[in-house]
Amino acid sequence: MTEHDLAERLRAGDRRALARAITLVESGRADHRARAVALLDALGHDRQALRIGLSGTPGVGKSTFIEAFGLMLTGQGLRVAVLAVDPSSARSGGSILGDKTRMEHLSRDPRAFIRPSPSQAQMGGVARRTREAVALCEAAGFDVVLIETVGVGQSETMVAGMSDLFVLLLAPAGGDELQGVKRGIMEMADLILVNKADGALKPAALRTMADYAGALRLLRRRPQDPEGFPKAMCVSAVAGEGLATAWAEMQALVGWRRETGHFAAARAEQARRWFEEEVRAGLLAALTRPGPARDALHRLGDEVEAGRLTPAAAAEAMLAQLGRG
16 A cells, blocks of 8 residues: 555544554654655645643553543544553563553544554653654544653653643642652643542542642743643543533633644644654664764774773764764
């Protein structure tokens, strides 16, 4: 199948074509990479979905929330794609990729598409090709794309750079889990949702929400935020409570950003960042391909290992050689 045929099937909403296209862009083979670039070029970017990045501490109920939230959206007639990034083993490189089993009902919904992907040791809580997978989902006609990161950490905020909204999920009385990353996360989060706000946990959830609402008021409001944002809310994915209100707040924020031009400006900035990161990744990849650059890298590495060169001096020599190339 040619890239043109795959593009036509994908734009027609063919789910198998979408799965095949994502597999293509995730491939590390050089010939597949060339085909992936041609496919993305053929698709263009005339279709846009609402991109929602979602992160949270382990055990906060991300999968449960996504399933309940996704089913609510599909019930409104929207098409929802879920890109779930699973952590890869540092030793084997493998991933469990069990998100479909955790979202049993949503995975059977004809208006939903769930794609788990391995992080492949990529920093940032997302996979290397998540941006391209988002573009493919948009081309396939999905209205909302949910990007679930591997979990909260200093680097997981990268998802904010590829989404229109960044949602942080917290558990009741779970604030201490975010002490090391709180400021970075909270400066980027558009909406903080305290999940599991039901039953005996509801009072704790309300206290946690109040604590974070107070903390958000102390942060400087960003130019892309209207009055009242960012904000903290309580939800219960299990009971289905607060989901409609959270969705209404997301729509209000995105609507304001569209009217004020912040939405288009953010998309343009994300595209530029995507380009720059592709260039950096390509330069790093060039060091692993057979040729003078890889030979110089190995030779200078041997010099450093033998103690004849300092790491800083070897790095300068390597960069100088790349500059001449």
